[in-house]
Structure formats: structure tokens, C-alpha cells
Amino acid sequence: MKKTVLYDAHVALDAQMVDFGGFLMPLIYTSITEEHNYVREKAGIFDVSHMGEFYVKGKEAGKFVDYIFTNDVSSMVDGQVLYGMMLYPTGGVVDDLLVYKVHNEFYIMVVNASNADKDFAWATEQQKFDCVLTNESDNISEVALQGPLAEEILQKLTDYDLSTLTFFTFSMMLINGKNVLVSRTGYTGEDGFEIYGYETEIKEIWKEILEAGGENVAPAGLGCRDTLRFEVALPLYGNELSKDITPLEAGLASISVRLEAGDFIGKDVLVKQKAEKTKRRIVGLKLIDKGILRHGYEIFKDGTKVGEITTGYRSPSTGETVAMAMIDRPFDKRGTELEVQIRNKMKKVVVRNKKFYTKSYKEN
Amino acid sequence: MSKIVEGLFYTNTHEWVKVEDGFAFIGITDYAQESLGEIVFIELPEEDDSLEKGEELGAIESVKAASDILSPITGTVVEINESLEDEPELLNTDAFTNWIVKVELSDESELEKLLNAEQYKEICE
Numbered sequence: 001m002k003k004t005v006l007y008d009a010h011v012a013l014d015a016q017m018v019d020f021g022g023f024l025m026p027l028i029y030t031s032i033t034e035e036h037n038y039v040r041e042k043a044g045i046f047d048v049s050h051m052g053e054f055y056v057k058g059k060e061a062g063k064f065v066d067y068i069f070t071n072d073v074s075s076m077v078d079g080q081v082l083y084g085m086m087l088y089p090t091g092g093v094v095d096d097l098l099v100y101k102v103h104n105e106f107y108i109m110v111v112n113a114s115n116a117d118k119d120f121a122w123a124t125e126q127q128k129f130d131c132v133l134t135n136e137s138d139n140i141s142e143v144a145l146q147g148p149l150a151e152e153i154l155q156k157l158t159d160y161d162l163s164t165l166t167f168f169t170f171s172m173m174l175i176n177g178k179n180v181l182v183s184r185t186g187y188t189g190e191d192g193f194e195i196y197g198y199e200t201e202i203k204e205i206w207k208e209i210l211e212a213g214g215e216n217v218a219p220a221g222l223g224c225r226d227t228l229r230f231e232v233a234l235p236l237y238g239n240e241l242s243k244d245i246t247p248l249e250a251g252l253a254s255i256s257v258r259l260e261a262g263d264f265i266g267k268d269v270l271v272k273q274k275a276e277k278t279k280r281r282i283v284g285l286k287l288i289d290k291g292i293l294r295h296g297y298e299i300f301k302d303g304t305k306v307g308e309i310t311t312g313y314r315s316p317s318t319g320e321t322v323a324m325a326m327i328d329r330p331f332d333k334r335g336t337e338l339e340v341q342i343r344n345k346m347k348k349v350v351v352r353n354k355k356f357y358t359k360s361y362k363e364n
Numbered sequence: 365m366s367k368i369v370e371g372l373f374y375t376n377t378h379e380w381v382k383v384e385d386g387f388a389f390i391g392i393t394d395y396a397q398e399s400l401g402e403i404v405f406i407e408l409p410e411e412d413d414s415l416e417k418g419e420e421l422g423a424i425e426s427v428k429a430a431s432d433i434l435s436p437i438t439g440t441v442v443e444i445n446e447s448l449e450d451e452p453e454l455l456n457t458d459a460f461t462n463w464i465v466k467v468e469l470s471d472e473s474e475l476e477k478l479l480n481a482e483q484y485k486e487i488c489e
Binding site: 027028031032033223226227290291292294313314316343 | 402404407420423429
């Protein structure tokens with residue numbers, strides 16, 4: 001099992017540690033709800049050093065990334081971040097990822113820890129361009145500072161005017177003398193930053209952020225990372241995305257796919273699927289009866305299976321028992337009453353939108 | 365270190381049984397509530413339901429996961445702790461005073477096969 005550079009810090013904080021993507025990661029420090037609320041109301045700091053980072057360098061770096069990425073890389077400017085996916089020729093998802101454009105001949109891909117090896121092998125197979133693809137995952141560590149007070153806290157540690165760093169852009173900057181990459185991105189639905197650097201740098205920055213933030217920042221584990229991303233309907237690979245689910249079915253086409261731009265692997269399947277309309281899609285569900293909805297529970301209409309829950313929780317922010325679920329059409333329409341099987345009992349659910357909580361990004 | 369109460373019977377699946385006035389009260393241990401984390405929902409049986417030793421009695425849901433409560437004994441439910449339906453978090457506050465069901469025992473000799481406090485303590489270590 002791999003450990004991040006912050007492993008000792010988590011143990012010192014008495015965190016409950018779990019295996020995630022081959023890494024021993026903090027699940028909970030105090031409680032999921034407490035950490036969740038910290039991120040919604042103040043700020044939380046996450047160790048996300050397990051994430052995978054690939055460098056693509058060379059003359060045709062942009063062409064290569066565009067070829068394996070659903071979003072439009074050719075339109076990117078230096079210092080921009082773009083969300084999108086790598087697809088199999090079937091249209092199923094290899095992984096969802098962020099692409100950072102440093103300049104025309106240097107891009108960084110940030111992928112899920114649990115998929116990093118698979119992604120690198122897949123990307124390497126497709127690499128027939130004049131560029132070099134390297135896996136930098138073992139060299140780069142990362143922390144995410146998320147929440148409405150994130151900017152105020154990080155500003156104490158840098159002369160860079162963070163108010164000029166807009167949503168989904170990044171810059172190299174000095175954080176307490178350490179030259180690191182900072183992007184205004186995240187996975188919580190709140191304003192915030194993701195900070196990439198070498199092990200020793202990230203280890204110091206973690207400590208410095210906690211000191212600078214004082215009462216306004218708390219360490220946040222993977223437990224609340226999942227409830228936070230869930231409430232704003234951000235997908236998790238393995239739940240809302242998989243090799244058997246296309247971005248259209250996941251309902252993520254508008255933010256991750258540009259069919260009108262250049263070709264990419266899997267595009268023809270998406271074009272066809274868009275024309276014919278998908279047979280199923282991810283929607284929100286609300287539980288009418290009592291209980292909790294969980295990943296994998298089956299959904300029925302008049303005794304026939306019509307779908308499955310992808311992620312479910314009692315939303316820590318709203319207290320509602322809700323879920324995201326992959327549902328066959330036409331049962332995906334809002335207000336449709338369906339049934340969910342929970343431990344051999346059928347309970348009533350109703351289809352709703354999947355925005356369980358309103359995002360508060362700093363869009364400009 | 366989680367709390368263990370002397371004089372109760374225990375299971376290796378972290379339930380406890382307390383016998384009082386000929387009835388058995390069943391709950392989950394402090395160790396169980398601690399490892400479950402914040403409890404947000406409990407599914408209880410109904411009065412007059414019969415329970416089989418080792419079979420599912422109900423379920424407890426924490427923020428992150430669901431887990432079954434297994435009945436340590438065979439018997440019939442005579443009362444459920446309804447306050448847990450509205451406030452399942454009481455189990456986090458004190459797992460030993462907040463019993464889950466009150467049961468009429470079918471076979472008192474089953475109790476002898478359960479663990480005592482000392483044996484249970486070893487499991488939690």
C-alpha cells in the first residue's frame with residue numbers, strides 16, 4: 001500500500017485511514033458532517049496526493065491530448081484548466097480528468113488515483129504523436145484547499161493576487177517561498193484551490209495552511225470529499241462513470257464534451273448516441289419512505305428493474321435523503337414515482353433534479 | 365478506548381444483551397457505534413416479530429454505510445425503542461443505555477453461549 005507524504009500528519013491527527021486507489025488515505029478526522037460543514041461554511045484542506053499526474057511535452061502535445069480527450073484542447077489558452085474524459089472507442093469512459101495547458105508544447109493531465117496505471121497504459125497505447133508522455137504521479141503531491149474562506153487563507157501565504165486567479169485557471173506562484181502550481185479548481189462545489197508541488201513542498205504547505213487558517217480551516221477526509229461532490233452532482237468514477245457509461249448517459253456532455261470540435265477517440269459513438277438520444281441517464285432521486293439510499297440499490301417500476309443507484313446519502317447540507325441513479329427512459333422524467341429495494345423491502349422514491357445543493361464557485 | 369459494561373452478554377458482531385425481569389434488551393456496543401461513526405438512521409423490527417439467533421434484526425445506517433444488526437438470541441419482540449426512530453444519534457451518545465429492542469427469550473440457555481465482558485474485550489483489542 002502506498003502512503004502520501006502527509007501520512008504521518010494524518011496519523012498524528014488520529015484520522016481513520018482507508019485503502020483508496022492503492023493509497024492509505026484519511027477517511028475521517030473528526031466526523032464526516034463536521035468536516036463537510038467546515039468546507040461549506042469556512043474551509044477544509046484535503047490531501048489529494050494520491051491523484052495521478054501525467055506530463056505531455058513536445059511539438060504535438062496538444063494534438064495528442066485533443067485526440068484522447070472529449071473536451072476541446074485546441075481552444076485552450078496558456079494557464080487554462082479543462083474538465084473532460086478519456087473514452088474507449090465504445091464511448092465508455094476510461095477516466096474523467098483535468099487538463100492543464102502550460103503552453104503549446106506542455107500539458108498536464110490529472111487523473112483519478114484508482115485509474116492512474118490503467119490510464120497511463122491506455123494513453124501510452126494511443127500515443128503516436130510527436131511528443132513524450134510521462135507518468136509523474138510518484139513525483140507530485142497535491143493538497144486542495146476548499147471553502148468560502150479558501151482565498152483569504154491562502155492569500156496570507158503568497159504575494160500573488162489570488163483574486164485575479166479565475167475559475168478553472170492556474171499559475172505558478174510562491175507559497176511561503178515554495179514555487180508551486182495553484183489552480184482555482186476543486187471537487188466540492190465551493191470556491192477553492194488545488195496546489196501541486198514536490199513532496200517536501202506540499203508537506204510544508206499543508207502545515208502552513210493549517211497554521212494560517214487557524215480556526216477557519218480543518219483537515220477534511222475522503223468521507224466528506226464524497227458527500228460534498230455528491231451534493232453538487234459531480235461524478236465519481238466507478239459510480240456515475242465507468243467503461244460501460246458514456247458521458248452523455250452520465251449527463252455530463254455539456255461540461256465535458258465538444259462534438260463540434262476536432263476528433264477524439266469515441267466521438268462517433270457519442271455523435272450517434274446524441275442523435276438517437278440515450279436509452280438511460282443519470283437523474284436525482286428523493287426517498288419518500290424512511291431509510292438511506294446507497295450505491296448499487298436496484299430501482300423498479302411496477303416490478304420491472306429500470307435502474308440502479310450510483311451514489312446516495314442523507315445530504316449533510318440539507319438533511320434530505322437523496323441519490324443519483326442511472327434510470328432507463330422514460331422513467332427518468334422529473335416527478336416519476338419509482339421503487340427502490342432496500343434489504344428486501346420496496347420503498348418509494350421520486351425522480352428529481354440532481355442538484356441537491358447550489359454550487360458557490362467564484363466564476364470570475 | 366471504547367466502553368464495555370460488566371454483567372452484560374456480548375456477541376462477536378458487537379451487539380449486547382441485558383437480561384432484566386425475565387426480558388432481554390438488545391443493543392449495539394460502544395465499539396460498534398464508534399466504528400460506524402455518525403448514525404443517521406435505524407431500521408427496527410416490529411412488535412411481535414420473531415427473531416432468530418444470528419439473523420438480521422434490523423439495520424443501522426451511518427453517514428457512509430449500512431450495516432446489519434444481528435440478533436444475539438431467539439425470541440419475540442415485545443417492544444422497540446421508538447425514540448431511536450427520531451433520534452438514531454442517541455446510539456452515538458450512549459450505546460449502552462439506548463437499547464434497541466426488548467425481547468421475550470425463547471431459550472434462556474442461548475445466553476450461556478454468548479461472550480462475557482472480559483471475552484468481548486479481547487475481541488475489541
